[in-house]
Amino acid sequence: MMDREQVKAxxxxxxxxxxxxxxxxxxxxTAKMLEIxxxxxxxxxxxxxxxxAHVLEVGCGNGLNCFGLAAKFPRMQLDGIDYTAEMIDAxxxxxxxxxxxxxxxxLVGNALELSAASGLLAQYDVVFTVRCLINIESVGLQMRAITDLAARVREGGHLIMIENSMATYDRQNRCRxxxxxxxxxxxxxxLFFDETRILPHLKTLGLEVEIxxxxxxxxxMLYVLVPAINGGTVDYDHPLVHAATLLNIAVSAETSNAFGAFGQGRMFVCRKP
Ligand SMILES: C[S@@+](CC[C@H](N)C(=O)[O-])C[C@H]1O[C@@H](n2cnc3c(N)ncnc32)[C@H](O)[C@@H]1O
Structure with a gap:
């Protein structure tokens, strides 16, 4: 993996x-649609x-998740922080x-130095991340960031992390x-989540976890089936990828986890009792 400065760059x-x-x-x-x-x-x-509700996204990038949520929830108050000033400007x-x-x-701020980020609330109803913590270069530091994120969640509130997992990525690769x-x-x-270490850590923080x-x-469809019929190319705009996105969203509204555990991202929903 790149070092910290290379990732920032x-x-x-x-x-x-x-x-x-x-x-x-x-x-x-299409993945962004599914994440939101x-x-x-x-x-x-x-x-x-x-x-x-007060909601914080850590590693918000140029804010697409926050805007997607703001459009769906007319009374939600959203804060986003990211360590890349250019993302925050955008x-x-x-x-x-x-x-x-x-x-x-x-606001500009680092997941590893949340206490230094001025302007954040002490507690939120929900703190969430989407493909942010996987940019942190060691599991130990990922766990430290999770501890700090969880501390910003009110009792009865939620930490929700959509992050890539080695476990499901391996299963997807097995299909390939x-x-x-x-x-x-x-x-x-x-550095994708190593669940053998991240999940026990969530337990030690006293969080109730559902994946x-x-x-x-x-x-x-995107990474296995379409490549299997077109010489191995990952084609982000293939019509079947679009159809799979719509079906995935529609079925998820009725049944969760309907298609097994083969995505590179998973949603870790952690409730603070
Ligand atoms: C893959 S992008 C995702 C952005 C956004 N969450 C989304 O889904 O559109 C990862 C973002 O995390 C930010 N990031 C990475 N490490 C961070 C850290 N330690 N603290 C704050 N932001 C970080 C990057 O600057 C980048 O904007």
Whole structure:
């Protein structure tokens, strides 16, 4: 994996290149739809539907998750922090363009130094991350960040992490091998969750944990099935990837975890008793 400064430089580079566009934080627009759907569905299920809930995203990038949630929850107050100043600048611009500046705040801050980030509330109803903690270069530091994030959650509130997991990534790669495709490797700026260490840590923090696999059908289509019929290419715009996204979202509204545990991302829902 890259070292800390290289990872930071990577995000500054993408933020400068892509600004308020989706490309600043992902190559996969369909995955972004599924991430926002999973967060919103869960926030409705825990009763935040029509409340003035306070929600914090750590590693918010240019703010796409916050804006997606603000659009679905008209009374939600959203704070986002990110250590890349260029991402926060883009989030400010997009907040104004989307008309969400009254309900959203974006601040520069590091997940590993949350106490130094001025302007955050002491406690939130929900603290969440999406593909942020996997940028931290060791499991020990990932666990330290999780401890600090959990401390910002009120009693009865939730820490929700959508992060990539080695466990399900390996299962997805196993599917590729079964169809004679080579295994993929994570990007150099990522250290996927090692659940054998992260899950016990969540327990020691006293959190009640539930894992939702919200993206398995999409990922099997994008990373296994479509490559299997087109010479190995991952085609983000293939019509079957779009169809799988719509089906994955529609079925998730009725049945969670319906398509097994084969996504590279999983949603770790942690309730603070
Ligand atoms: C893959 S992007 C995801 C952005 C956003 N969560 C989303 O889903 O659109 C990862 C983001 O995490 C930020 N990041 C990485 N490590 C961080 C840290 N230690 N503290 C704060 N932000 C961090 C990066 O600057 C980048 O904007």
């Amino acid at each position: 990577h995000w500054r580079d993408w933020a400068s290149k892509f600004g308020t566009a989706l490309g600043a934080t992902t190559r996969t627009g 759907d999973a967060l919103a569905r869960r926030m409705s299920a825990i009763g935040l539907g029509d409340t003035p 989030a400010h611009k997009a907040a104004v363009a989307n008309g969400f500046q009254d309900r959203s705040r974006f 091998t079964l169809l004679d495709l080579p295994a993929r490797t994570p990007a150099a700026f990522n 939702e696999d919200f993206i398995s059908l999409h990922d099997l």
